[in-house]
Amino acid sequence: MYPKKDKSAYIILLTGCLLLLLSFGFRSSFGLFVKPITEANGWGREVISMALAIQNLFWGIVAVFAGGLADRFGNVKVVLAGTALFSLGMLLMAGVDSVWMLHSSAGLLVGAGIAGTSFGIVLPAMARAVGESRRQMALGLGTAAGSLGQFAVAPITQQLIDGFGWITALNIMAASVLVMALLALPLARYSGTSDQTGRQDQTVREALQEALSCRSFVLLVTGFFVCGFHVAFITAHMPAFLSDKGFDARLGAWSIAIIGLCNVVGAFLSGLWSGRIAKRSMLVAIYLGRAATISLFMLLPMTLVSVLAFSAVMGFLWLATVPPTSGLVAVMFGTRYMALLYGIVFLGHQVGSFSGVWLGGWLYDRTGSYDMVWWLGVALSLVAAIVHWPIREAAVATLVQQPQT
Numbered sequence: 001m002y003p004k005k006d007k008s009a010y011i012i013l014l015t016g017c018l019l020l021l022l023s024f025g026f027r028s029s030f031g032l033f034v035k036p037i038t039e040a041n042g043w044g045r046e047v048i049s050m051a052l053a054i055q056n057l058f059w060g061i062v063a064v065f066a067g068g069l070a071d072r073f074g075n076v077k078v079v080l081a082g083t084a085l086f087s088l089g090m091l092l093m094a095g096v097d098s099v100w101m102l103h104s105s106a107g108l109l110v111g112a113g114i115a116g117t118s119f120g121i122v123l124p125a126m127a128r129a130v131g132e133s134r135r136q137m138a139l140g141l142g143t144a145a146g147s148l149g150q151f152a153v154a155p156i157t158q159q160l161i162d163g164f165g166w167i168t169a170l171n172i173m174a175a176s177v178l179v180m181a182l183l184a185l186p187l188a189r190y191s192g193t194s195d196q197t198g199r200q201d202q203t204v205r206e207a208l209q210e211a212l213s214c215r216s217f218v219l220l221v222t223g224f225f226v227c228g229f230h231v232a233f234i235t236a237h238m239p240a241f242l243s244d245k246g247f248d249a250r251l252g253a254w255s256i257a258i259i260g261l262c263n264v265v266g267a268f269l270s271g272l273w274s275g276r277i278a279k280r281s282m283l284v285a286i287y288l289g290r291a292a293t294i295s296l297f298m299l300l301p302m303t304l305v306s307v308l309a310f311s312a313v314m315g316f317l318w319l320a321t322v323p324p325t326s327g328l329v330a331v332m333f334g335t336r337y338m339a340l341l342y343g344i345v346f347l348g349h350q351v352g353s354f355s356g357v358w359l360g361g362w363l364y365d366r367t368g369s370y371d372m373v374w375w376l377g378v379a380l381s382l383v384a385a386i387v388h389w390p391i392r393e394a395a396v397a398t399l400v401q402q403p404q405t
Contacts, residue, residue, distance in 0.1 A: 071337050229353065270320035
């Protein structure tokens with residue numbers, strides 16, 4: 001039927017997608033704990049916003065090192081370590097009653113755990129498994145799977161909170177996270193240095209120097225900041241925002257879930273389309289679409305229909321940035337150090353995530369509204385569209401001169 005390599009490639013796609021489904025699904029559920037934890041401890045929203053902001057920033061910082069370790073020692077070891085940290089962080093977060101413990105558990109430990117189990121570690125293995133001709137399809141499929149996790153896990157998490165309380169819900173989630181360790185094992189075949197394109201004689205230091213001196217790479221890092229700002233702000237604050245507007249708390253969970261469901265389609269189509277048209281054009285269109293969507297959401301009357309419509313359209317654009325962004329990294333530098341270099345790009349994303357989550361809580365506590373952050377998101381969308389336009393979709397000169405392996 002299929003050659004042996006093709007069979008293993010399909011197994012990698014399946015297990016990689018399931019792993020990303022769980023990792024991103026758990027990560028997308030933390031916004032549901034904003035009100036329960038703040039009300040239980042009498043804190044302002046800035047406290048948990050800072051914890052989630054630390055989570056996003058630490059996720060980005062650790063992702064750079066996790067990518068380097070995955071490129072050198074293999075993806076599986078990194079995923080196993082990330083799974084352990086993810087579970088421990090959620091376990092310590094349950095019943096938290098001090099700010100330092102909240103920042104340490106939900107912030108540092110969970111952030112490091114997500115870094116070891118998310119796109120930057122899993123997508124490179126999936127890309128290597130299918131080869132260059134089907135790379136964008138694999139990247140789109142993996143990104144879509146993460147979004148499906150957001151759709152599946154957020155409503156279940158809300159049901160756990162409603163049925164058992166937020167402490168028990170976190171304990172159950174901490175145990176469930178460990179399933180990711182089993183799903184990581186098939187990645188071993190495409191871990192380390194096998195099945196990679198690029199300069200095989202290049203050192204990590206040389207790869208970093210080459211990337212940071214590339215104008216298009218720097219622009220890509222800058223633009224991805226905006227994606228992180230949008231995604232993290234909405235994930236962390238949308239449930240509380242809707243609750244403040246008088247909607248039932250369950251609508252917040254369903255809003256996050258609908259975003260995830262619609263992005264299953266958006267991310268997969270983005271992966272397919274970015275294999276056929278210019279990836280920079282895809283990114284420009286996505287950010288202009290976000291600017292228009294957020295503007296209409298804020299200007300039109302806030303109703304159930306407008307919330308659901310916003311969630312659906314924003315979901316279509318949600319992680320549609322990942323396939324063209326990760327694809328550009330592979331085009332420019334090959335897959336030899338893809339996990340490391342995508343980790344650098346993703347750090348820009350997470351600096352944006354830190355800014356969006358923290359600024360949302362900080363401005364809310366001072367103004368009683370999230371409106372300023374929404375409109376800042378519109379302005380940043382326009383900046384991102386401008387920044388991505390000059391990016392060149394071509395291999396760097398040194399890679400062109402090297403024979404491909």
